[in-house]
Amino acid sequence: xxxxPAAGHTRWxxxxxxxxxxxxxxxxxxxxxxxxxxxxxxxxxxxNDLTPPLxxxxxxxxxxxxxxANQTPFFASSGSPLSASRTYxxxxxxxxxxxxxxxxxxxxxxxxxxxxxxxxxAGHFRRHLVPRASQMSVAHFGREVSDHLRGRIPAATGGPxxxxxxxxxxxxxxFVAVPMLIVTGLTMAPAVAAAFPILLTVxxxxxxARTLHxxxxxxxxxxxxxxxxxxxxxxFTRQMRAMTVGHTEPGARTPELxxxx
Amino acid sequence: MTGPRLIARRQLLxxxxxxxGGLILGGCSRPVPPTxxxxxxxxxxxxxxxxxxxxxxxxxxxxxxxxELSSFPAVGTTDPAQPAYGRPPSETYRALQRGGFADFRLPxxxxxxxxxxxxxxxxxxxxxxxxxxxxVCEEGWSAIGEWTGVPLSRLxxxxxxxxxxxxxxxxxxxxxxxxIDLLDxxxxxxxxxxxxxxxxxxxxxxxxxxxxxxxxxxxxxxxYVSRIVVTEHIDDGGDLGNPKNGWAWYVGI
Numbered sequence: 001x002x003x004x005p006a007a008g009h010t011r012w013x014x015x016x017x018x019x020x021x022x023x024x025x026x027x028x029x030x031x032x033x034x035x036x037x038x039x040x041x042x043x044x045x046x047x048n049d050l051t052p053p054l055x056x057x058x059x060x061x062x063x064x065x066x067x068x069a070n071q072t073p074f075f076a077s078s079g080s081p082l083s084a085s086r087t088y089x090x091x092x093x094x095x096x097x098x099x100x101x102x103x104x105x106x107x108x109x110x111x112x113x114x115x116x117x118x119x120x121x122a123g124h125f126r127r128h129l130v131p132r133a134s135q136m137s138v139a140h141f142g143r144e145v146s147d148h149l150r151g152r153i154p155a156a157t158g159g160p161x162x163x164x165x166x167x168x169x170x171x172x173x174x175f176v177a178v179p180m181l182i183v184t185g186l187t188m189a190p191a192v193a194a195a196f197p198i199l200l201t202v203x204x205x206x207x208x209a210r211t212l213h214x215x216x217x218x219x220x221x222x223x224x225x226x227x228x229x230x231x232x233x234x235x236f237t238r239q240m241r242a243m244t245v246g247h248t249e250p251g252a253r254t255p256e257l258x259x260x261x
Numbered sequence: 262m263t264g265p266r267l268i269a270r271r272q273l274l275x276x277x278x279x280x281x282g283g284l285i286l287g288g289c290s291r292p293v294p295p296t297x298x299x300x301x302x303x304x305x306x307x308x309x310x311x312x313x314x315x316x317x318x319x320x321x322x323x324x325x326x327x328x329e330l331s332s333f334p335a336v337g338t339t340d341p342a343q344p345a346y347g348r349p350p351s352e353t354y355r356a357l358q359r360g361g362f363a364d365f366r367l368p369x370x371x372x373x374x375x376x377x378x379x380x381x382x383x384x385x386x387x388x389x390x391x392x393x394x395x396x397v398c399e400e401g402w403s404a405i406g407e408w409t410g411v412p413l414s415r416l417x418x419x420x421x422x423x424x425x426x427x428x429x430x431x432x433x434x435x436x437x438x439x440x441i442d443l444l445d446x447x448x449x450x451x452x453x454x455x456x457x458x459x460x461x462x463x464x465x466x467x468x469x470x471x472x473x474x475x476x477x478x479x480x481x482x483x484x485y486v487s488r489i490v491v492t493e494h495i496d497d498g499g500d501l502g503n504p505k506n507g508w509a510w511y512v513g514i
């Protein structure tokens with residue numbers, strides 16, 4: 001089989017890539033739906049409509065709905081926590097939203113496990129993602145940044161012949177952003193937080209974990225936007241062929257990266 | 262495109278599906294609620310089985326100090342004596358409320374040795390527990406409250422579980438039905454709460470009696486509990502329960 005790195009991406013990389021794509025699209029869609037139900041973010045253990053938010057997002061009709069009646073303090077002291085009844089019929093599609101989020105989460109976790117095992121076994125991380133010694137210089141880094149800023153994106157090689165910025169970005173997605181999303185997500189689960197209370201300590205509380213989950217999501221979406229833009233800019237057809245059928249051109253092998261900085 | 266490659270891919274897909282199926286089938290010794298043909302409910306059941314297989318059954322949720330008590334929204338049904346969600350006002354509840362819930366009786370029945378009807382005074386006569394815990398709503402908010410009540414395990418002990426007992430079903434004055442497995446029912450922090458923040462449980466928060474299932478999301482902690490049935494099989498409540506209405510039965514996540 002002509003699955004050498006120069007002839008496009010290996011089969012397991014391609015399968016994992018599209019499986020992750022499907023799960024991330026579903027997770028992002030349902031994640032936004034879930035956030036729309038309570039479009040407020042907090043820091044610490046607790047946060048609700050009766051406590052001050054860190055950020056309020058005007059992304060659904062639940063934004064500042066103000067439908068609270070019978071506000072009653074629990075205690076006689078001033079500044080006592082309150083109880084109040086909600087009178088506003090909120091937007092809430094979490095029945096399918098949450099369950100689809102977790103189903104897609106399963107797909108991500110299973111694919112991620114396969115990817116990590118195969119990646120270590122195949123030396124994928126060592127060979128393709130850890131920066132090469134020749135790339136590890138300030139001058140090289142500066143040149144890549146300046147090339148990208150000026151829109152000088154090298155043409156696709158149709159395989160994992162990555163530049164320094166790509167390698168660092170992919171490592172960040174694989175080993176920082178996605179694990180952060182999974183772990184902060186699990187921290188929000190009452191049964192998981194009960195089993196591993198250290199999660200609440202590490203993230204500073206349930207609502208902090210929720211806020212960090214959102215920030216990691218925003219980071220991942222920024223990555224996805226730039227990723228797609230770079231695919232288009234560096235040769236959409238060639239890149240898509242490399243990530244689907246695995247050949248950049250039928251029957252042709254991709255030349256080694258010679259012209260790339 | 263070569264033939265062998267296509268077949269290899271199919272084999273890969275088949276192997277993946279088979280292993281996922283194996284996970285689900287492997288848990289078949291543990292009963293799961295009906296899926297009503299929905300892939301989402303199948304996913305819920307996978308999460309339930311995974312939690313039961315991977316998480317320690319005896320872990321306790323974090324408890325907080327009184328200084329950490331927070332404001333606490335009351336959502337869903339906030340007064341059964343008022344009409345809401347297409348449901349008429351409950352005259353029974355209005356009468357109970359007028360009498361300060363002195364006439365409230367909780368039937369406990371099903372797979373138990375000693376079925377009976379418990380008044381609030383009877384329940385308060387059982388050993389009580391007070392705990393300050395975090396309520397996590399599926400909507401995304403959370404709140405810390407202090408709950409006082411009888412651990413459900415104490416009530417079930419008093420009622421005498423039969424060996425066949427596996428699930429506990431709860432009926433609410435607001436017309437909903439839900440159930441939990443025995444692992445959650447016998448958990449030390451699962452309470453039938455009659456007090457909140459040092460006072461009687463407010464109407465808004467489920468007076469006279471609400472459930473606290475601390476290792477699941479808020480909607481499992483049923484308000485206005487009016488009847489308890491111990492069962493051998495899962496009673497998901499059918500039309501009155503969560504799965505058939507599009508919501509997960511197990512919500513540890």
